[in-house]
Amino acid sequence: MSSIDDFREVRRRVMRRCVYALNTLAMRDGRLPRDGAFDAAAANGLAAIVAYDESGQEYEDSGNRVRSPLALLSVMCSGGSITGGTPSSSVLSALEEGIKKAQEFRHGRAEEDWDVLRENHVNALIALDEHPALQVLELVDGMDFEDAASTVFAQEAMDLLPLNLKDRLMVPEPAECDACWRMTLIADGFDAFGINVGEGICIACGTERTYEDTVRDYLSWRFGDPS
Numbered sequence: 108m109s110s111i112d113d114f115r116e117v118r119r120r121v122m123r124r125c126v127y128a129l130n131t132l133a134m135r136d137g138r139l140p141r142d143g144a145f146d147a148a149a150a151n152g153l154a155a156i157v158a159y160d161e162s163g164q165e166y167e168d169s170g171n172r173v174r175s176p177l178a179l180l181s182v183m184c185s186g187g188s189i190t191g192g193t194p195s196s197s198v199l200s201a202l203e204e205g206i207k208k209a210q211e212f213r214h215g216r217a218e219e220d221w222d223v224l225r226e227n228h229v230n231a232l233i234a235l236d237e238h239p240a241l242q243v244l245e246l247v248d249g250m251d252f253e254d255a256a257s258t259v260f261a262q263e264a265m266d267l268l269p270l271n272l273k274d275r276l277m278v279p280e281p282a283e284c285d286a287c288w289r290m291t292l293i294a295d296g297f298d299a300f301g302i303n304v305g306e307g308i309c310i311a312c313g314t315e316r317t318y319e320d321t322v323r324d325y326l327s328w329r330f331g332d333p334s
């Protein structure tokens with residue numbers, strides 16, 4: 108059986124996609140001041156893109172600290188090819204300017220004009236969503252954080268299924284986890300009793316489903332809940 112550590116990158120990807128999306132949507136809809144939200148959206152969106160195209164380069168050379176948004180932007184632009192194509196130069200320069208302006212707020216250096224982050228900066232963040240590492244704005248539009256995380260987790264769980272249709276028929280679809288109620292339980296195979304959920308692990312919360320759990324669910328399905 109896999110361990111929850113095997114899914115660490117999946118969990119990081121889910122969090123990055125959610126933080127990028129919810130902050131970007133909140134700015135687009137005028138629900139949050141743009142300064143802190145811009146920094147969080149840029150940091151997470153760019154980390155997801157760099158991790159996708161150049162896995163490992165999202166971290167600083169010295170360890171597992173994620174690079175700053177500006178450093179991520181420069182890794183993204185100076186690396187090999189960007190999947191789906193390089194964003195236009197106006198998007199890239201709006202991103203760079205937006206990150207610098209957002210940081211003035213974060214470090215308390217902003218002066219009188221609070222509205223230094225404008226629509227073009229937010230639109231540059233929205234443009235990043237075309238990259239396959241993100242593609243999340245439409246998916247979670249209108250959701251709160253918990254629903255967005257559940258939705259993105261469920262999508263990532265489906266993506267873990269084998270691509271080949273024949274292989275796909277050999278494994279169950281992701282099922283609901285008993286602990287966190289997300290559709291993120293990845294089973295190793297079908298169960299021996301025909302209830303269609305075997306033993307496995309939840310990629311979101313790490314709860315393991317054991318053989319005893321399968322037996323319990325089979326008995327309650329077959330004979331009713333003893334309580």
Ligand SMILES: [Zn+2]
Nearest residue numbers: 284287309312
């Ligand atoms: Zn779970």
